Amino acid sequence: HVQLVESGGGSVQSGGSLTLSCAISVKLETDNCVGWFRQGPGTERERVANHYTIGSRTFYHNSVKGRFTISRDNAKNMVYLQMNSLKTEDTAVYYCATQMGPHNYWGQGTQVTVS
Secondary structure, eight states: OOOEEEEOOEEEOTTOOEEEEEEESSOOOTTOEEEEEEEOTTOOOEEEEEEOSGGGOEEEOTTTTTTEEEEEEGGGTEEEEEEOSOOGGGOEEEEEEEEETTEEEEOOOEEEEEO
């Protein structure tokens, strides 16, 4: 069964940085789209960033452009989210996700608190 486990969350001051990691329990293939989502307190889930196969294309929500970077290491079955210049509005539970075939898989989330 496909499992995703996020780590690297925590509490950080405004302007600080964090790197989130996502370990996937099965082989990550080049055609697997990966992404990060977040859900703040009392808010709906929001798509933060995606990494696509062709040309290593990326998507970033406007609110994180220039500050966040998504990356992947297929050999290690890892996905990362480098977060710089963090703002209080970035406070949320961050979820790693991937699409494999017709199925979507989600991690349990990791808390990021910016104060």
